Amino acid sequence: MxxxxxxxxxxxxxxxxxxxxxxxxxxxxxxxxxxxxxxxxxxxxxxxxxxxxxxxxxxxxxxxxxxxxxxxxxxxxxxxxxxxxxxxxxxxxxxxxxxxxxxxxxxxxxxxxxxxxxxxxxxxxxxxxxxxxxxxxxxxxxxxxxxxxxxxxxxxxxxxxxxxxxxxxxxxxxxxxxxxxxxxxxxxxxxxxxxxxxxxxxxxxxxxxxxxxxxxxxxxxxxxxFPAPQPRAAKPVRKITFVLLRNRAGAVRLMQRPPAGIWGRLWSFPECTHRTERKIQRWCESELGFIVAQVERHDPLRHTFSHFHLDILPVVAEVTGRRPAVMETCPAVWYNITQPDARGLAAPVKRLLLELAKHPARKIHDANGELRKTGPRGRSPQAPAVSGRARQTDF
Ligand code: SF4
The missing domain is CATH 1.10.340.30 (Hypothetical protein; domain 2)
Structure with missing residues (x-):
């Protein structure tokens, strides 16, 4: 009226x-x-x-x-x-x-x-x-x-x-x-x-x-x-896993997202829907061509868009080898987190990179570059176990 x-x-x-x-x-x-x-x-x-x-x-x-x-x-x-x-x-x-x-x-x-x-x-x-x-x-x-x-x-x-x-x-x-x-x-x-x-x-x-x-x-x-609020349906929740691939120099793999969809043309981590260590390892090898020695799960975080929530599980995966036969389908770089260059990053990506920069690459390789023995289920002995949804992501 x-x-x-x-x-x-x-x-x-x-x-x-x-x-x-x-x-x-x-x-x-x-x-x-x-x-x-x-x-x-x-x-x-x-x-x-x-x-x-x-x-x-x-x-x-x-x-x-x-x-x-x-x-x-x-x-x-x-x-x-x-x-x-x-x-x-x-x-x-x-x-x-x-x-x-x-x-x-x-x-x-x-x-x-x-x-x-x-x-x-x-x-x-x-x-x-x-x-x-x-x-x-x-x-x-x-x-x-x-x-x-x-x-x-x-x-x-x-x-x-x-x-x-x-x-x-x-x-x-x-x-x-x-x-x-x-x-x-x-x-x-x-x-x-x-x-x-x-x-x-x-x-x-x-x-x-x-x-x-x-x-x-x-x-x-x-x-x-006044004004009346927008009639709302509950926002759907989508779940993805950000795979923070880290090479021996401590650089992190970033891929440029396609022009359409969320974060179009921004740089982000490779992402998949797998949640278990073994599946993520297999996915890294088959889809990206990287052999990863271990996968560490870290605290999930939620990023909210206007029309849905995105629940992100960040995992850090240490790269130990390459399968050259696998072609990546979009532009990708090794991003130097200690001397970052100018490129557009989505907010949670930037936040995770900052957290990662606080913690140098784990020493899973010995002085000759060979893989060192890691703890149970691939977790390195010095890696802290992290869990819980509400805490800030921290590496
Ligand atoms: S225009 Fe807004 S601030 Fe001004 S009297 Fe009306 S409700 Fe109050």
Whole structure:
């Protein structure tokens, strides 16, 4: 049910929002100084699903390395993913890189100003295109990111989950209605700031909000009822085993993942679904061509995606030989964990590599490079037994 507001006309909202912005809005964010379309674009992509404080250091490193769209287009995807490592949602980085190449090739290295052309670029939806044009050029376009959806849903007390098509249609119409005739740059930033700093999801500060007087949810004492949460089914759980193959020099095998699917084009460990030492050993030999002397299981960890949980069992496998007849089907490298190079890594991969770097390769080879005798079931005598789901993975 949508309750009509009776005491406030749309212009009142933007006037109060702008007055509030003049006093309290954020004006010194890195992308607000010299807001070129490229810089605004990069910031808007990074800010999708990520908070400002998290984005700032990533943004600064990214802009330093890729100061303009040409620099980004000329970079390899590996370089881009490397600078994105830890920020998550890697499709954003892949799309940004792909779009930069299109902009250079088809638009003379200038982002188009036509919203429809912008929306044809990979990774740019209606809200991002509107934000880009409003923030970079001061053009009159609405935005509807998560913050704006929440403010509008509360201000108008609109029932329903904002991701539902009908609800989204209503919110877009309202976002358009509230647009002022001027100061689009400030208004757009103000709306985003209000949602991020006052009308927050869990602790809305209504007493300090410039919209309190006309906010329908506040008037009804039902602020926390809006917006309605997404109706959820329980997230499925997938299980995989990360095989951390380690060679005699202590380097770790990484393979580049295919472009489609999770962590596309990022570097990760070989993975299988086996859980037992014997099967993992056989798999290493038949699928990767590596003979492994021993396999150590370590604490599992869970990585949660938007649509499923991934339960990862890391095992460290010491390589002692090679079956050259086996061909690996994707690019692979021996990764020097003490002097890592620049490549994109998924967050749990990076975390496991850091843990592994703390612990040098176990001395399972003697001075002549021959395999030393190991403990029961292949576990080296000095290797600690580890178990339990809840603990941090540690090597
Ligand atoms: S009054 Fe409260 S609920 Fe309404 S817009 Fe302001 S902060 Fe959000």
């Amino acid at each position: 949508t309750r009509a507001r009776s005491s406030s006309s749309p212009p009142a909202l933007h006037a109060r929002l702008l007055a509030w912005f003049d006093r309290f809005g954020r004006k010194d964010l890195p992308w607000q100084t010299n807001p070129t379309p490229y810089r605004v674009w990069v910031s808007e992509i990074m800010l999708q699903q990520t908070q400002v404080a998290t984005v700032i250091p990533y943004y600064l490193r990214f802009i330093e390395r890729f100061p303009d769209v040409d620099a980004l287009a000329c970079a390899t995807l590996d370089e881009v993913l490397h600078l994105w490592t830890g920020l998550g949602y890697y499709a954003r980085a892949r799309n940004l890189h792909r779009a930069a190449r299109i902009v250079c090739e088809h638009y003379h290295s200038e982002l188009p100003r036509d919203i429809n052309l912008l929306m044809q670029l990979p990774g740019i939806g209606r809200s991002t295109a509107g934000a880009l044009l409003a923030l970079a050029h001061g053009e009159r376009h609405a935005i509807l990111d998560g913050n704006v959806k929440r403010v509008l849903a509360r201000f108008h007390a609109i029932e329903g989950w904002p991701g539902a098509p009908l609800m989204e249609k209503k919110l877009w119409a309202l976002a358009e209605t509230h647009l002022p005739a001027t100061r689009l740059r400030d208004y757009t930033q103000a709306f985003m700031d209000l949602g991020a700093t006052l009308c927050t999801r869990t602790q809305p500060a209504c007493s300090r909000c410039p919209l309190t007087g006309d906010c329908a949810a506040h008037a009804a004492g039902r602020v926390m009822n």
